[in-house]
Amino acid sequence: MRQCVIPWIFERMNLMAIVAGIDIGNATTETALARVDGRNVTFIATGISDTTGIKGTLQNIAGLRASLGMALERAGFKRDEYGAVDVIRLNKAAPVIGDVAMETVTETIVTESTMIGHNPSTPGGVGVGLGTTISFEGIDAVRTDETVIPVIGAKHDYDFVAAKIREAIARGVKVAAAICQSDDGVLIVNRLPCVIPIVDEVSAIERVPLGMRCCVEVAPPGRVVELLANPYDIATLFDLSPEETKQIVPVARALVGNRSAVVIRTPLGEVKERRIPAGELYIIGPQGKRTVNVEDGADAIQNTILACCPVENIFGQPGTNVGGMMERVRRTMSDLTEIPIADVYIKDLLAVDTLVPQKVVGGVAGEFSLESGVALAVMVKTEELPMQKLAAAVARDLGVKVEVGGVEADMAIRGALTTPGTKPPIAILDLGAGSSDASFMRTDGTVTLTHLAGAGNMVNTIIASELGFESMELAEAIKRNPLCRVESAFHIRQEDGTVRFFGEPIDPSAYGRVSLLHDNDFMQPLMLGNINVERVRSARRKAKQEVFVKNAIRALEQVAPNNNIRLVDYVVLVGGSAKDFEIANMITDALARYGIVAGRGNIRSTEGPRNAVATGLVLSSVADGQ
Amino acid sequence: MQINTELLEKIVAEVLAEIGGGSSGASVATAAPEEVAGVKLTETGKAARGTDPKEVVLAISPAFATTFKKTITGIPLADVLRQVFAGVEEEGLHVRVIRVYHTADVAFMSHLGARLSGSGIGIGILSRGTSIIHQRDLNPLSNLELFPQAPVIDLPAFRAIGKNAAKYAKGESPNPVPTKNDPMARPRYQGLAALLHNKEASFIDRSKAPQELSVTFE
Numbered sequence: 001m002r003q004c005v006i007p008w009i010f011e012r013m014n015l016m017a018i019v020a021g022i023d024i025g026n027a028t029t030e031t032a033l034a035r036v037d038g039r040n041v042t043f044i045a046t047g048i049s050d051t052t053g054i055k056g057t058l059q060n061i062a063g064l065r066a067s068l069g070m071a072l073e074r075a076g077f078k079r080d081e082y083g084a085v086d087v088i089r090l091n092k093a094a095p096v097i098g099d100v101a102m103e104t105v106t107e108t109i110v111t112e113s114t115m116i117g118h119n120p121s122t123p124g125g126v127g128v129g130l131g132t133t134i135s136f137e138g139i140d141a142v143r144t145d146e147t148v149i150p151v152i153g154a155k156h157d158y159d160f161v162a163a164k165i166r167e168a169i170a171r172g173v174k175v176a177a178a179i180c181q182s183d184d185g186v187l188i189v190n191r192l193p194c195v196i197p198i199v200d201e202v203s204a205i206e207r208v209p210l211g212m213r214c215c216v217e218v219a220p221p222g223r224v225v226e227l228l229a230n231p232y233d234i235a236t237l238f239d240l241s242p243e244e245t246k247q248i249v250p251v252a253r254a255l256v257g258n259r260s261a262v263v264i265r266t267p268l269g270e271v272k273e274r275r276i277p278a279g280e281l282y283i284i285g286p287q288g289k290r291t292v293n294v295e296d297g298a299d300a301i302q303n304t305i306l307a308c309c310p311v312e313n314i315f316g317q318p319g320t321n322v323g324g325m326m327e328r329v330r331r332t333m334s335d336l337t338e339i340p341i342a343d344v345y346i347k348d349l350l351a352v353d354t355l356v357p358q359k360v361v362g363g364v365a366g367e368f369s370l371e372s373g374v375a376l377a378v379m380v381k382t383e384e385l386p387m388q389k390l391a392a393a394v395a396r397d398l399g400v401k402v403e404v405g406g407v408e409a410d411m412a413i414r415g416a417l418t419t420p421g422t423k424p425p426i427a428i429l430d431l432g433a434g435s436s437d438a439s440f441m442r443t444d445g446t447v448t449l450t451h452l453a454g455a456g457n458m459v460n461t462i463i464a465s466e467l468g469f470e471s472m473e474l475a476e477a478i479k480r481n482p483l484c485r486v487e488s489a490f491h492i493r494q495e496d497g498t499v500r501f502f503g504e505p506i507d508p509s510a511y512g513r514v515s516l517l518h519d520n521d522f523m524q525p526l527m528l529g530n531i532n533v534e535r536v537r538s539a540r541r542k543a544k545q546e547v548f549v550k551n552a553i554r555a556l557e558q559v560a561p562n563n564n565i566r567l568v569d570y571v572v573l574v575g576g577s578a579k580d581f582e583i584a585n586m587i588t589d590a591l592a593r594y595g596i597v598a599g600r601g602n603i604r605s606t607e608g609p610r611n612a613v614a615t616g617l618v619l620s621s622v623a624d625g626q
Numbered sequence: 627m628q629i630n631t632e633l634l635e636k637i638v639a640e641v642l643a644e645i646g647g648g649s650s651g652a653s654v655a656t657a658a659p660e661e662v663a664g665v666k667l668t669e670t671g672k673a674a675r676g677t678d679p680k681e682v683v684l685a686i687s688p689a690f691a692t693t694f695k696k697t698i699t700g701i702p703l704a705d706v707l708r709q710v711f712a713g714v715e716e717e718g719l720h721v722r723v724i725r726v727y728h729t730a731d732v733a734f735m736s737h738l739g740a741r742l743s744g745s746g747i748g749i750g751i752l753s754r755g756t757s758i759i760h761q762r763d764l765n766p767l768s769n770l771e772l773f774p775q776a777p778v779i780d781l782p783a784f785r786a787i788g789k790n791a792a793k794y795a796k797g798e799s800p801n802p803v804p805t806k807n808d809p810m811a812r813p814r815y816q817g818l819a820a821l822l823h824n825k826e827a828s829f830i831d832r833s834k835a836p837q838e839l840s841v842t843f844e
Contacts, residue, residue, distance in 0.1 A: 185715065505764055511770055512793075512797060512799045514799060527802075530799060
């Protein structure tokens with residue numbers, strides 16, 4: 001009896017151990033479950049779940065249980081049969097957290113309502129009208145030799161308004177144009193004997209100054225205003241001096257691209273583009289401190305960072321938005337690691353220029369203007385996350401032996417090398433949600449690595465700000481899915497122009513709308529007003545280019561031999577963002593210019609770009625001699 | 627309690643009126659249509675399928691603006707028509723009105739309108755105000771936008787319904803008309819709505835085809 005039992009235990013302990021490699025990332029917790037038989041490793045299942053809490057904290061346990069449970073179930077065990085696992089190997093997570101913020105650096109201010117630059121979808125009539133603004137109630141008292149532009153409040157019905165204007169025209173009054181509060185422009189023009197331009201939907205109509213010289217222009221459908229977008233034409237219309245013409249330039253600029261516009265000449269009114277003091281960044285490098293102003297834009301910031309490479313620390317000007325953001329990141333990291341706040345170093349920063357739709361200050365019709373902004377992602381690195389503490393807690397919680405495995409970058413390379421067609425020397429780009437990491441393994445097995453700020457979360461921030469909404473869930477969905485336009489109940493036009501037909505009617509809530517085409521042919525309509533596919537697509541692609549392609553090159557420059565990208569031959573892309581339907585292609589395309597073979601990894605020939613670190617953890621258990 | 631008494635009185639009055647004219651209900655519809663102030667509706671023959679992509683077909687119920695003069699909340703039906711017309715016209719399209727006799731179900735009315743519409747977009751409005759924007763390829767009981775609570779639809783909402791229907795016809799993607807929700811609408815109006823439906827249903831003539839209407843506002 002005894003003779004039988006001992007070999008069985010022996011076999012189970014040494015020959016048939018089940019090892020779970022678990023990688024806790026910024027966004028997902030991934031598990032690789034394998035049967036280790038001596039030096040043979042047989043992978044039996046994988047699991048994936050969202051990371052709970054910030055990585056490296058005890059909150060991660062819930063996500064870890066879910067991820068491991070999923071792998072166990074797929075391997076034929078019960079979901080909570082944690083005892084089946086002999087060893088759990090956790091990654092020594094790179095102690096890196098990122099944060100993203102948006103800073104708007106310009107704003108447009110209109111004083112004394114000198115212009116109405118909003119873009120109603122249906123202005124009335126077409127043409128240019130020049131005259132004096134009058135209140136609509138006073139139209140009966142206008143002398144016949146005057147040229148007027150009535151300003152019409154919403155309380156008047158369009159039939160009544162049209163009748164009054166007809167009456168005035170019959171008396172000989174020249175009604176050159178009209179400005180209207182409700183959406184009645186087309187209705188009024190249809191009831192007049194002649195066509196005049198009417199700008200409607202001017203919400204704050206009471207702020208339009210009366211008795212002033214005014215010009216209204218409405219372009220034909222599909223065209224944009226020409227006269228009021230040209231400073232010299234405005235000068236001609238209002239007899240401006242060269243000095244005054246110079247002042248009118250922001251007005252003309254603000255009206256470019258609109259189908260309708262109103263310019264009113266008031267004694268003191270003007271339109272200004274103001275630069276908001278966003279604050280300065282102090283970047284400390286080996287050669288000392290350099291200062292760059294956030295409002296100088298992304299290129300200036302990035303050049304300064306390059307000049308300070310390797311960056312030792314970054315501070316924001318106290319009392320500014322940037323200063324606040326830098327402190328917030330330091331505090332989060334300090335709370336997490338129990339390191340004093342003064343010892344937390346910001347090691348990298350990525351800035352991207354964006355355009356942010358902002359309400360015009362002082363506008364009378366709720367006008368929006370595209371202001372410039374800068375999106376910033378920062379990355380904090382400390383000595384080590386409290387992984388041992390987490391490992392002990394997991395061991396207590398699940399009753400399984402837990403080991404903390406090697407450095408994340410080593411594990412990622414080990415895992416990535418299971419991709420068919422790869423061998424050292426090789427570079428890995430790990431594109432995650434919080435940071436973009438790169439590592440390079442030489443033929444002799446030595447590894448250099450770097451962590452850079454800016455990844456999936458920053459792309460979300462840029463998409464949301466460029467399209468003018470707040471929800472990060474929506475931004476994530478836009479990032480992950482291609483677009484289409486539902487053209488009828490049975491067909492859609494995809495973003496590349498191809499048409500697809502469906503046998504079953506499409507959900508009517510998506511009818512006529514720009515929608516996201518999810519994997520299972522589910523269509524999610526975007527409720528972003530009258531927005532077109534091209535606009536969303538270009539915002540999405542620009543964000544990915546600016547963050548991932550820029551970071552791929554930046555990262556490879558840091559890990560490549562002699563900092564020369566051309567000396568790298570193979571690049572394997574791993575991580576959640578490498579799974580994206582276009583990021584990998586963008587990077588492959590950009591790196592092809594340097595003669596590099598780059599592509600999405602295919603871990604163990606089955607997992608695609610995911611599970612690299614978890615796989616590496618299991619493989620390293622054999623190499624470590626267990 | 628006060629509401630209940632008021633409602634009760636209303637219901638009693640309606641029921642009495644119903645009993646009084648109940649048997650002759652169907653014959654009223656075939657008699658010379660009563661006039662409603664502000665709009666003149668003239669039947670011009672059987673409603674045909676349109677080919678004009680600039681039209682939105684508005685389907686109205688059998689006794690709309692004849693026996694019924696107001697919506698459930700007392701909005702004159704002439705004003706309802708005028709606002710729907712204005713909403714469509716502001717977008718550069720026009721409305722063709724048909725009167726449906728064979729049903730008083732707003733889903734089937736509006737779907738019929740959509741099928742007859744050159745643009746494929748139809749609107750259906752019941753006398754009490756319930757409305758739908760429909761598209762011809764959808765199932766009758768599906769819709770583009772549904773406004774099920776008649777008591778909360780006001781004139782600006784009718785303008786917005788016309789505007790959105792026209793935008794769908796142009797292939798644009800309008801934001802759905804913001805619908806209000808009044809939790810008291812159901813207890814307050816459900817009885818009345820049922821009576822109004824019964825009354826409207828009494829004008830149904832299953833053998834009569836939908837008729838084209840010419841509309842003049844006065």
